Amino acid sequence: MFVILVYDAGAKRVQKFHKICRKYLNWVQLSVFEGELTEVQLERLLAELREVMNSEEDSVIVYGFRTRRYFVRRVIGRKKDDPDRRFW
């Protein structure tokens, strides 16, 4: 399943979110990750995020797609982010 994950986390937790997501997905923008995951991997990722998140303040949205056949991806402006550019 192709997954797009976006999060909005409190400043104190954003680094933890980033590290967890990077274990499973490709970092494509500030708090946006994408990549192929199995259902089991997705559940593991979400379980790890639940452990560090404050569910009153933080928000995670996951979009999952069984096929990429009907899928278009376009980037305008700055391409891939420089992974070393600090965001926190």
Added chain:
Amino acid sequence: MFVILVYDAGAKRVQKFHKICRKYLNWVQLSVFEGELTEVQLERLLAELREVMNSEEDSVIVYGFRTRRYFVRRVIGRKKDDPDRRFW
């Protein structure tokens, strides 16, 4: 076409990005919008963004899906954002 749009814009431009995107799509998270658009509407949205963006600094990624049949959307943590909560 169902569209997910994410952007990473410089602090001086983020309010303009937000206002433009809100004309076309639903705001679901910090710099994440989603909704149904025709191809013409999507091109118009991207043209407006190009006018205000600094393509060296800012980045917009658009995911487009012809069908939502193979589509799963999950939210964990804080649900829909409070539209009046200031982000800039």
